[in-house]
């Protein structure tokens with residue numbers, strides 16, 4: 001519950017305190033959080049999939065899939081790592097190093113309960129806003 005609240009505050013600031021769809025300025029009490037890639041299709045609650053929305057847009061969007069959902073997920077994943085909202089508590093790695101290698105992510109391989117992001121050298125497995133595994137890859 002506490003985590004959800006923190007998440008909401010972060011998304012509110014990150015998305016510029018306005019509905020990302022219609023641009024309407026929103027008071028914190030007015031916001032709703034939209035699953036950019038629809039929850040009905042397996043879109044997770046992670047920060048990189050949540051978007052600040054007014055209630056109207058959230059209602060009208062329903063299960064539409066925005067064209068840029070993968071690009072947005074990559075962008076927001078990297079930002080959340082950089083902002084230290086997505087960390088890797090179980091992995092022995094300095095924060096600076098984590099930020100550096102996550103900063104090179106350029107692809108979303110899979111989104112779901114566990115989402116997988118890829119750079120040319122690493123894969124990042126993320127669940128509930130936590131990096132649970134980092135592996136070396138060759139692409």
Ligand SMILES: [Zn+2]
Nearest residue numbers: 019022054057
């Ligand atoms: Zn709106």
